[in-house]
Amino acid sequence: MRTLIGSSALTLALLGATALSALAQDTLKIGYVDPLSGGGASIGQIGMNQLNFIADEINAKGGVNGRKVEIVGYDNQTNPQISLVQVQKAIDEGIQVIVQGNGSSVAVAVSDFVTKYNDRNPGANVVHLNYAAIDPVLTNEKCSYWHFTWDASADIKMEALTNFIKEKEDLKKVYLIAQDYSFGHAVAGAAKRMLTEKRPDVEIVGEEYHPLVKITDFSPYVAKIQASGADTIITGNWGQDLALLIKAAGQAGLDVDWYTFYAGGAGAPTAIKQAGLENRVYQINEGINNQGYGPAEERAGALMQRFSDAPIYYPRMFNMMDMVFKAMVEAGSEDPGDFVPKLEGMKLDSFAAGDEGFMRADDHQFFQPLYISTLGALEEGQKFDEEHTGWGWKMAASVPTESTLLPTKCDMKRP
């Protein structure tokens, strides 16, 4: 039991070391709570890179309200509990703006924590800026005054995608494949609902849910799709679940069109190129590289040049930070208590092509123009390829902001 005393001493030493790391406050610190190690790090690092890039941009212009912006990374290991301690750590270090995106489970936890924290500590005013978690509950049942999201929710994206698909005459048989968790079900469910409504003649020949990030060999699934005679696949898969699926399909020579949310994510373009699916894979998002819009190309070009080992970025993150900085300037304060009201209803010429989007005050969802694009060999005038494949995204259709509006069930509690 002597070691018990030893362990108490250890605690003291460790906590003492922690306390020392508290620093003086002169910059505007923004906390980035996302995976920076382990399996999710490749994705988390992209956001970190982009935030740093944006901070350098604004600092070059003299900062926000005269204060320099500093991005502080907090590795949450994609674990909700660790995330909460990291958010706590950020708050203790004087941070009031938390940026987070990866994983709906983390987003729900962080949003919930921040809301309770502000409730229990009047005047604390911490805001959660979400750039990627798109589970609809975040802007519906679990919406919060202190949470804003810049990515279109699954329902919004599917609404736009099905509007595009319904014009395709030769589309007869659709196969839905999704990861077996709430988001996957949300995507497949929306697809089924909206397709039946918009194109009753289209047959849904399969609806497949496979476990999340557990499958190494997708060929059995591909064989099943093949046997079903489908001509189109709609999927919400992301990450390796998309890359492996596309690769397996390419190897089996599966001849279908793909409609995806995340074909732009890390690894997927490489897989699409290897599978030889030129202009067969569509993605819907808030913007691509090759839209020919000067300001975007300039900014994105500079970013990708700097981070040439992972030349990926999120247009929505530019939207998000541009709006937040604008709100801070308008409010003349960096305290979320002051600038959050400015964000509500704010309009912005969105990053990708300068079309207007707005932050809906009812649920803190950003509505923006969406774009449908396909991946293929670079054409004349296209500047950007993906993952050094020589293939790049090109526009297939654009969806104006007003066609993306959906009602919300959010009952916002305002302080």
Added chain:
Amino acid sequence: MSATAKTPILELAGLRKSFGRMEIIRGVDLAVVQGERHAIIGPNGAGKSTLFHLVSGHLRPSAGAIRLRGESIEGLPPQSINRRGLSRSFQVTNIFPRLSVWENVRCATLWSLGHRYSFWRDVERLDDVTRRTEEILTEIDLIDRRRTPAGVLTYGEQRALEIGLTIAGHADVLLLDEPTAGMSHAETERVVALIRKVSEKRTLLMIEHDMQVVFDLADRISVLVYGEIIACDTPARIKANAAVQQAYLGTEAA
């Protein structure tokens, strides 16, 4: 004692054990009567240890019966047989190496004192356990070594502890497997005295190679050769038995 003196406390009938196609125990019949010291001798590979493994529940017999006080025990797990009052030691020292000597013996007393799996009583406050542990440690003369982890005891001390573990649980039938194996002359004498002492009110069945010890201790001797008992009698008559001499003692003496 007198009324039950001649009734067998442990009985083996037609006991057989084979491993694959090899039959190690080939129909053993044996009756150990209450209170006797019974030794089993035989050449290496005769199946002596296997026989002990069968009786103590370590192995399941292929055929035949084992009765302890008239009740069948063949095929029961070791703990059930132990709880019926039969306890054994091992040829290769088999103790709890990381536990202290005190703890080794204390563990061996717990079941027989009815403490079973209790996880709500402080073991230090179980006076019956403490008393019994002290008794046993005194009996095997390890009381001064009680704080030592059993793994670092000398070989002779470990053998004594082995016997201590065997007798700690109030068993009245003891199976000792070569208790003096590998011991010096002085150590052997000590252990023989110990065995004599602990077997006073118990029934003893032992395997032993040291003929001196066997003839010194045993009331009766059974000779096991190639899985069969070829003779079972008093030491004197075993010495005189021609078959035994031919099969066993002859070669051993040479």
Added chain:
Amino acid sequence: MTDARTLPRTDAIGGRRPGFLARHAVWIALALALLLLPYLFSSRLALSTMSMMGTMIIFALSYNMLLGQTGLLSFGHAVFFGLGGFFTVHVLNAAGSGDWPIPLPLFPVVGGLGGLAFGILFGWVATKRAGTAFAMITLGIGELVVSSALILRRFFGGEEGITTDRTDVMSFFGYGFGPQLQVYYLIAAWCFLSIAAMYAITRTPFGRIANAVRDNPQRTAFIGYDTSRVRFIAFSLSGLFAGIAGGLSVVNFEIVNAAQMGAVESGSVILMTYIGGVGNFAGPIIGAILVTWLQLILSDATQIWPLYVGLLFIGMVMFVPGGIAGLLAMQAPVMAARKLHRVVPFYLLALAPGIVALVGLSVLIETSHQFSIRASYGPQLTLYSIPLDATSPLPWVAGVVLAVAGGILFMRAERLARDAYHAAVAQGGQG
């Protein structure tokens, strides 16, 4: 390996019984430490960290009931932690909306009962076997439970898990448990109770027999005990305490999700227990504190902390298999012999080059990290407040020199320290 705990302290032979204060000094010190810690570290982060440590201490100790006390290596212990959490969160939500008269401090009991129930259920399956087979069954059960959790959405809340609000339930003598400080004291109280209970269990007939099963299962059967029954009880009880820890985690974080039952959590409890030391009751406590701290701090200090964790693991099993507590316990005979002053200088002598070697190693690791993964952030990095340039040879040469020179000196000094230790112990033995 010496196992100080199993040596009888009150052999009842000629020992005089010390007074109450002396007998319970450790416990009083522990209680005081738990009480006073928030005065020393009052930041919210420190409170959250200590709350998390308290939870993890219970969790790691419950794991050591299996690994250290009974010799069972389980790969699925987080299942009980997580299930305890889920039971707690559901009852908490029901109590909150139904105004049940249960105050917050009692909810970990719900977690404990949940953990116990599933400990009994899965234990019934797993403890029929021991050794590697047992380990593999627990691995399988762990995977099964986590996978099913994503399917059974109503109970497990899918990917997001289930949230709750701890302030919704009945207040406890006026405490609403909104502030982290109150939560800290709640966890500290449970932590104290659980440590005491688990320590008490090691001193019961069952606790001793569990040690016997760990040391020699075969012989345990021959002293009348059913080893699979012993394993079963150990498994169930450890499920109980893991469930309590899970319940406390819910109270602390107000959220629980399926990932908490997963392989990563199970791995981290093994890490805590082993690094702290399985052979000593307090080992897992040290391990839980250290690993929790590392989890929260290391990731700020360096992005490639998993590499350090891996190296720490390898280093521990290769050089310090007894864990930190084992190292400390080794000093007990030296202290008893009052020869500490003879060995400490040698320890320091070995420690200095050891630290130099580690610094050198970390310079090499960080420089190559900056050179490879962080290349787009430029070659500049700051390490130990010293600015370095990954493209210049300086940090590389410095790293190699420090690591090699420190390593060689460490090995020399370590031999000296070892000799000094043995000499001190031997002298103590004679004196």
Added chain:
Amino acid sequence: MLEIIFVSTLNGVLYGMLLFLMASGLTVIFSMMGVLNLAHASFYMLGAFFGFEISRRLGFWPALVLAPVVVGLIGMAVERYGLRRVHRHGHVAELLFTFGLTFVIKEVVEMIWGKLPVDYRVPSGLDFAAFTLFSGNYPAFKLFGLLISVGIFIGLLMAVRHTRVGLIVQAALSHPGMVGMLGHNVDRIFMLVFGVGVGLAAVAGVIAGPILVTQSNMAGLLGPILFVVVVVGGLGSLGGALAASLLIGLVQTFAVAFNVSLADLFGGTAAGAILSVWLADIWRVTVAQIAPILPYLLLVMILIFRPRGLMGTRDT
């Protein structure tokens, strides 16, 4: 229907043989040394990355030979300077050692090749459809992988039966206690076994890399399933490992092929109406959805009801 059965069988065998390539090494290491090598899949990943790097410079064929050799040498070094030291601290320590190794290998791979997938392609000589079956193509490269696996299985069997080291290994597999009596070169044999074992995993990596995605997280995906193969197959049995690999490959592909759920089985009956309420969560879950957890179910069942595995020579 026939199409589904045929295609699923083929896919199952292909996947199963890939598993076998990895599991064969693991089972030999586990059975002989008692070390459950948690880092086995990490060596598989190393094989894939070395395969990628070497084929980029020298071509695929040299990579197929060189990558496993390099990985095997690394494995031998790990055994010689790491595992052997840990051995005396017991199996738990050995296990944790390999656990720590998985972190180190992963981080080092990320330092060298980054966290994003690398573009490891099927060699052009094998990049064609071997045959077309129903509407699906069968890539020649997958068949080539199948051939390699079968070749290695036969080669291993021959080596175990007809070489001196093989005979010792075989003896040690069925009687682990005997290992100690093998004399002074037991250390060398352990080192060799470990090297060859992880080398085999590397062969799997070189072949699987182009088919699957070569990325630093590829080890984590396959790790646990390998233990299932080894335990289900039974200790000390290469044949068992083969049978278990194929079984798991087939179970997974066939489960995917059939979309049966409780709703399909009991829907429409009176009991079904009640069940659909009580079992709402699992009412519509199909066998396909739970395909990947079936191996773990199999693992638990086997350990309870047939501890020695399908063809094992002794209990786990």
